[in-house]
Amino acid sequence: xxxxxxxxxxxxxxxxxxxxxxxxxxxxxxxxxxxxxxxxxxxxxxxxxxxxxxxxxxxxxxxxxxxxxxxxxxxxxxxxxxxxxxxxxxxxxxxxxxxxxxxxxxxxxxxxxxxxxxxxxxxxxxxxxxxxxxxxxxxxxxxxxxxxxxxxxxxxxxxxxxxxxxxxxxxxxxxxxxxxxxxxxxxxxxxxxxxxxxxxxxxxxxxxxxxxxxxxxxxxxxxxxxxxxxxxx
Amino acid sequence: xxxxxxxxxxxxxxxxxxxxxxxxxxxxxxxxxxxxxxxxxxxxxxxxxxxxxxxxxxxxxxxxxxxxxxxxxxxxxxxxxxxxxxxxxxxxxxxxxxxxxxxxxxxxxxxxxxxxxxxxxxxxxxxxxxxxxxxxxxxxxxxxxxxxxxxxxxxxxxxxxxxxxxxxxxxxxxxxxxxxxxxxxxxxxxxxxxxxxxxxxxxxxxxxxxxxxxxxxxxxxxxxxxxxxxxxx
DNA sequence: ATACTGTTTCACAAATCTTTCACAAAGCTT
DNA sequence: AAGCTTTGTGAAAGATTTGTGAAACAGTAT
Numbered sequence: 001x002x003x004x005x006x007x008x009x010x011x012x013x014x015x016x017x018x019x020x021x022x023x024x025x026x027x028x029x030x031x032x033x034x035x036x037x038x039x040x041x042x043x044x045x046x047x048x049x050x051x052x053x054x055x056x057x058x059x060x061x062x063x064x065x066x067x068x069x070x071x072x073x074x075x076x077x078x079x080x081x082x083x084x085x086x087x088x089x090x091x092x093x094x095x096x097x098x099x100x101x102x103x104x105x106x107x108x109x110x111x112x113x114x115x116x117x118x119x120x121x122x123x124x125x126x127x128x129x130x131x132x133x134x135x136x137x138x139x140x141x142x143x144x145x146x147x148x149x150x151x152x153x154x155x156x157x158x159x160x161x162x163x164x165x166x167x168x169x170x171x172x173x174x175x176x177x178x179x180x181x182x183x184x185x186x187x188x189x190x191x192x193x194x195x196x197x198x199x200x201x202x203x204x205x206x207x208x209x210x211x212x213x214x215x216x217x218x219x220x221x222x223x224x225x226x227x228x229x230x231x232x233x
Numbered sequence: 234x235x236x237x238x239x240x241x242x243x244x245x246x247x248x249x250x251x252x253x254x255x256x257x258x259x260x261x262x263x264x265x266x267x268x269x270x271x272x273x274x275x276x277x278x279x280x281x282x283x284x285x286x287x288x289x290x291x292x293x294x295x296x297x298x299x300x301x302x303x304x305x306x307x308x309x310x311x312x313x314x315x316x317x318x319x320x321x322x323x324x325x326x327x328x329x330x331x332x333x334x335x336x337x338x339x340x341x342x343x344x345x346x347x348x349x350x351x352x353x354x355x356x357x358x359x360x361x362x363x364x365x366x367x368x369x370x371x372x373x374x375x376x377x378x379x380x381x382x383x384x385x386x387x388x389x390x391x392x393x394x395x396x397x398x399x400x401x402x403x404x405x406x407x408x409x410x411x412x413x414x415x416x417x418x419x420x421x422x423x424x425x426x427x428x429x430x431x432x433x434x435x436x437x438x439x440x441x442x443x444x445x446x447x448x449x450x451x452x453x454x455x456x457x458x459x460x461x462x463x464x465x466x
Numbered sequence: 467a468t469a470c471t472g473t474t475t476c477a478c479a480a481a482t483c484t485t486t487c488a489c490a491a492a493g494c495t496t
Numbered sequence: 497a498a499g500c501t502t503t504g505t506g507a508a509a510g511a512t513t514t515g516t517g518a519a520a521c522a523g524t525a526t
Contacts (some may be wrong), residue, residue, distance in 0.1 A: 021474060133332075133349045140345035145352055146408035146456065152259070152344060154465060158483060159455035194503095196485060202505055221502060230339070371494055391472055427514095429474060435516055454513060 004118050006030040007048040009039040009065070010080065011058050015103075019052065022107040028114070036060030040068050045064045048075055050117055052110075053097075055088050063088070063095050068126040070096035076117040080105070086222050090177050093223070098174045104202045120173035132179045134169045137230025138212045141169055151211040160185060164197075168217060168227035201225065237351050240264040240281040242272040242298070243313065244291050248336075252285065255340040261347070266291055269293030273301050276308070277337045281343060283309045283350055285343075296328050303329035311352040313338070370463025371445040374402055384444040393418060394437045397430075401450060401460040410457040434458065 008022060010016040011034050023030045023088065031046055033039040036057045051069065053064035066077055077097045081089050089100050098120070099113055134141040138151040148155050148165065157165060163185050167176065178194050185197075205217060214233075218226045239256060243249040244267050256263045264279055266272040269290045276284065287457065288295035297302070299310055312325045312333045331353075332346050337354050367374040371384040381388050390398060391394065396418050400409065418430075438450060447466075451459045 097499060133340075133345055135342040135345045137339070138341055140341070140349075142345075142349050142352065145349075145406065146410075147352075147406070147451070149345065149348070151341070152348070156451075156489085160484080162456075194489085199485075199505080201503090205504095217278070219492095219503070308488090393473075426474085428476085432474075432512060432516080434514085438515090452514070 004050060004114075004121070005027060005046060005048040006050045006052060006114070007033060007039070007043055007046060007075075008052045009033045009036070009057070010052070010054040011035060011056070012054070015054070015080075018107065019110070022110065031077045036062070037131055039065055043069050043073065043075075045103040047073065049121055050076045050078065050114065052101075053077060054078050055079055055085060055092060063091055066097055073177060076121055078113055078117060082108045090179075090223055093175055093177050094180055099226075100175065112232075116229065118122055119229055119231065134172075136169065136172055136216060136227065137214065138170075138229075139169075139208060139216060141165065150208055153211050155207050155210065157204070157207060160200055161207070163203055164200055165208075168225065172227045173232075174228055175220055175224055181224065237283055238262060238279060238281040239283045239285060239347070240266060240272070240276060240279060240308075241285045242266045242269075242290070243285070243287040243413075244268060244289070245287070248287070248313075251340065252343070259344060269295070272298055276306065281308055283311065283347065285311050285313060285347075287313045288313060288328075296324055299325055299330055309353065311346055311350060314361040319358065320462045355368065367405075369402065369405055369449060369460065370447065370462075372402075372441065372449060374398065383441055386444050388440050389445065390437070390440060393433055394440070397433050397437055398441075401458065405460045406460040406462055406465075408453050408457055414457065427464050 006028050008016065008019050008023070008030055010019065010032075014034060016034070020030060020032065028153045030062070031042055031048070033042050036059045038061075039051075039053070039057075053062060053065060057065070062079065064081075066072045069075065069077065070104060076099075079089065079100045080103060081092070081100060082103045089102075093100070098117065101110055102114060132144045133143065134143065140149045141147070142149070143166070146162070148157055148162065164181070167184055178197060182194065183198060201219075205215060208217075209215060214230070216227050216230065216233075218228050220226060239251065239261050239315070240261065241252050241254060241256070241263055243265075245347060249265060249267070253263060253265065264275055264281070266275050269292045272284075272286070272290075273293075286295060286298060290298070295312065299312070302308065302310065309332075310330045312330045314325070315336045332350060334343055334346065344385055363366060365376060369374065373382045374380070374381075376399070381390055381395070381398065400414055411430060415427065415430060434452075438448060441450070442448060447463070449460050449463065451461050453459060
């Protein structure tokens with residue numbers, strides 16, 4: 001039995017069945033909600049560790065559900081959205097969602113995300129957020145000393161590169177949208193283009209890959225970037 | 234050779250081998266103990282700088298080992314715990330452990346934490362031990378007599394230059410921000426500009442480089458300065 | 467007062483970082 | 497597979513930050 005409580009929010013019966021059957025097979029403990037009101041209510045009574053949330057609910061807007069839950073829960077939120085809802089997806093991530101699945105999705109993919117989220121959860125719990133040292137595979141960041149090491153070799157990052165890396169690292173596993181990142185590096189409302197962000201991603205990646213072949217940063221086209229935990233790839 | 238004595242306390246042979254092999258590769262000096270009694274005994278005779286301690290020992294409770302050692306030693310204690318010893322982990326941190334690794338852990342992560350601990354340790358040691366002589370490549374500083382030597386030649390520094398050098402040396406390896414340095418040399422809230430700091434950096438560097446080609450001080454644009462350890466460049 | 471030493475300021479050169487741009491590469495859509 | 501969109505990347509242009517010599521300033525001893 002996996003020690004993670006999951007709340008599945010989905011109004012489409014067949015999809016709900018597919019999900020719950022899969023969760024059952026993998027021995028996860030789960031509850032179900034078919035609409036937004038029920039989701040929020042169940043969420044507060046069950047306090048789940050992870051929420052699988054379909055954005056297209058019949059009553060409340062999925063984004064509102066995220067905002068509501070995020071205001072008091074630190075559960076990992078994985079949203080489920082149809083392909084042509086890219087803008088909703090971004091809004092959801094900015095509202096506090098952690099990752100997403102695009103319909104139609106494979107159950108393998110779903111399970112992979114859930115496992116990754118489980119590790120992320122555990123990481124957040126045990127590290128109590130403000131650990132002085134961040135470690136992910138060959139990468140380690142000593143926040144106290146402003147030092148970044150790859151495979152034991154110190155690498156030099158510019159101020160913006162370092163900020164970018166810290167954002168990704170402190171939210172490892174989570175998908176960060178372009179605008180979210182830009183807001184935090186250049187400040188809200190600054191006209192800086194996404195083009196600069198791309199250039200920084202290039203040089204950051206180049207430096208991180210100097211001593212290892214692996215690229216810990218994944219691109220989500222049309223959405224943003226994500227640092228993947230080494231054990232998930 | 235890294236100048237840190239490490240005591241590894243682990244009863245599981247394969248894990249012990251993994252750890253010691255890794256330490257050997259990175260040229261750390263280490264000793265081994267397979268149980269709590271041995272650990273405490275070796276600890277008092279060797280007085281290690283860092284202890285890697287598995288919580289699940291066959292004889293004494295790991296927490297007791299920590300309490301015992303902490304009562305007289307200031308060694309950095311990094312505990313190794315299995316996932317199901319999570320509550321013990323908290324107790325261990327309360328008892329005086331400094332950091333922890335959860336089994337299974339990667340050797341990369343272990344090394345990152347050991348290095349971080351090393352940096353912290355060095356900071357604490359040199360800070361409290363005023364009579365220590367700092368040595369880094371061709372540079373040596375005798376804090377007791379305020380004597381600075383480069384390649385065996387005594388050099389004369391002004392008061393501010395000396396303060397600056399001491400800050401860098403006592404935090405060797407660490408990146409120090411401009412404001413941090415300024416606060417410490419001129420006092421907090423003093424309006425002294427960063428321009429002066431630059432001028433001091435120039436003259437300090439000039440004097441340090443008088444007898445050696447190497448520049449031990451690295452500039453981090455937009456951030457501050459760092460004294461790099463000679464073995465790292 | 468003068469010489470001496472150390473500190474701060476200033477102006478400009480040098481180094482480095484940031485942004486922009488053009489085009490290649492990769493990813494989606496049909 | 498073709499066409500369109502998004503992302504990656506090297507290089508140039510632009511903007512900032514640093515480095516440095518020299519001058520102005522401050523304090524002390526001669």
